[in-house]
Amino acid sequence: MLLLDGESLIHTSPTSCSKDEGTLYYTTKRILWVKQGTQTPNIVIQHEDFRLQQVSKADAKKVMLRISVMGPGQAPSDAPALTYTFAWKHANKEEALADRDKYVNELYKITPRKTAGSDAAAAGAGNAAGAAGAGSAAGTNGAGKGATSMGSLHPEFARVKIGSDPASADDIKLRQDVLSKNVDLAKLHRALVVSGLVSEEEFWSTRKHILETQAVQSQLRKGDSSTWLDLAPTTQDGGNFKYTITPNIAKRIFKEYPQVKRAYIDNVPHKIGEKQFWKRFLASRFFNRNRSTSAMKGNPDSIFDTCLRDEDNMLGDPERFSSQFIMRLLDLSRTEEDSVETGNVPDFTMRPGRFNESLSLIRRFNHHSELVLQSAIGTKRKELSAPSASEAVDRELDKAIVLPDLEVPRPEKRVKLNIQDQSRYLTSLVKGDVSMRSSDDEMQQRRSTFSISFDLSQSLEGCGNTQRTMAALTGSVRRVAFKSRPNRIKELSIPSSLNKAVEECYGAGTEMLRHLWAIMRVPMTPEKRQKADKIIAAFDSVHRHIRDTVTKANSAESKNANLGSTIEQMVQPVIDSLKAGKKEYERRVRGAQVSS
């Protein structure tokens, strides 16, 4: 397989595509797949044509990668026409996943970002309904990119998909969900984004974790209930009974009684309608056999009587459990020889299947329990073929005999805290003479201060200046009460427009600062620096806004004479924070320049 000029090989792996074995090559210009045994590549994908990739879930059995590619003669805005799926064969799943992830990371680097540019403009308008049509193409794009936008692709957490740059319809729905659940965030969103101070993308870029959590929560699925399905009717006036059968209930009935499912598939919709089917089901003997006494047994019905017969045959079949595969511990026949004849009359009470009416009910209960256990354990009963079975059987016996509750608990290994300079933690900070042991006399003196005797009949005259003490006490109490009086803010009588203006200044300033600090937390790259410069430039607009607010305050009418200075003091903190942020950024930039 020949490489073009200037092309070099980055990765190669054995994979299969469309059931053929072969090798996948990833080079600097193309992606190639060569079938085993041939020389020329069967699939050639140029990097420019690559549109989107998808990976199989981490817990799926096969490790697969699907690539969507533009076909020849397609316009740039069309959806990709060709898809190729590559599967890794693996002895060790972790290795295969790591291998596939190498390709995923490479492909992520060349994933085109601006394809859905026009779609993003429509989607970003915030109208999910309008963008649904355009958003579906962008949605797959966003979701596909999202699948690769998780940096490390840790298997357990790779299920979460977050759209990146262009907002897909799923994204918009997610954002709306988050805003509807979180009142504070909704308020902030309204104040900042709707009024145009901050763009939508920027608002959400620092709040990704909230979106992630909402995404995970909405992706949780409900499992199948394991309770015994008992369709109970509701009584309506007139003595009629009403049964409600939802699709969920129908699914559970089909799971429990596969004969009904077969009957449904055979008959609906060509022979009878769905409603008719369920009506006949509820009226039939099959449904009603154990519900009431013989009086209301239900009418004979062609479909469901066959179901009845099938079920009796299936459940009553004594050959259902092949006796070779029963675990030794559960096999009662093994201990029959231990139960020797006693002098009593042989037991006649515990005989299964004594009463015909309850027989089918018992059989159905057992069948239901079997289904529940199978779904929990997963695999069917394993075959225990004679030779290699002995260790497995011993292990089973061991598990049954050894009870962890009776064992002595082994203390777990604990890792000691490793501090570099331990002495500093353990010495006290007391300087000077540390001898605190007081002499006996001092101790006596001290103890005597605690033993006080009262003489309540003595008058308080000549006791010192109690008036001054009381005045001092009440003065301090009054001061504290004054500080925490309830309507302090209202007393300042700031007009609501000014209040809003101040809030806007703060909101805008805080958002800018958030972005700036978020950028500064990671090491600088040139594009980050550009972004930071833009933010610093945006500070000026915030400063302008503040100045406007102050001038408005100075000229406004209000009961508060000092409104201007009050507002000035109110906005001072945000000015300080902006200054601090700018200073820190400049210091970092200068530091980077000095070192570079």
Place this chain on the structure above:
Amino acid sequence: MGTRDMRPTRIAATLQILESFVNEYFDQNPISQLAIISTKDGLAEKLTDLSGNPVDHVNALRDKSNKDLAGEPSLQNALELAMHTLRRAPTHGSREIVCIFGSLTTCDPGDIKQTQAALKHAEVRVSMVQLAAEVHVFKRICQETNGLFAVADDEIHLKDMLFECIPPPPVVSAKATSDMIQMGFPIRASNAQVPTPCVCHHELSFSGYICPRCRSKVCSLPTDCDVCGLPLVSAPHLARSYHHLFPEENYKEIDVEANSGMEAAGLVCFGCEGEVKGAAARYKCPRCRKEFCLECDIFIHETLHNCPGCV
């Protein structure tokens, strides 16, 4: 959870005990964070996000709308949601999930063994207090992840078992390294005249704490600064978490009859300088070798966490 074997119903008793758990937890571990997740009707829902403020959690627990009961619980969904939430926590701390479960069944969409393996891989410790009876699957999950498992008999037992989860677990894994992390110690700002908004709730208030890095005002500690992300604590908070790392050694009990020849009756306790009567036992600190009476011993080990003789 609606059965009345605990007064008035299991859910009401549980919520009450949880309130006191939240308060006690933040008392003992002030710089830690907590999130509350509930599960019903086969799905899990996050009631509060990871935060260090007990007020949010107590409010969510008191919220009437969270008291509705419906359908079957789903342990797997709840564990998955909790694991996802814990991902954001820094690795230098320990991650734990504590469950109170009142049901004998769980309705899961997938294989809970996989969730168990994921939990073990992420080194998350799951502890559970069951209200009904011991269920093998739940016990296995707790054992595999080195957590505590208990079945509560009544409310008092439930409270005791739950409070056992409050002290932080010892670090078992060899992967844990002790790195330095940056923390801020903000100064209290009380502007008596003019209110200013805080950055966490955007509400006007007169007093607050100023973050040392970005100079923005936050209303309460401990918290993470909303603007620059610096963890903000005050010194007492750190000191309270510190005593879990360096616990005081237990004092040795000295029997008076054994050394009747030595210290005469009427020794003075170093802590309270009160007389220790002859027959009462004295407790000796192994490091500074000072002797204390019983009340001082209890006070030092349970509340003070520092020996007055060593300090």
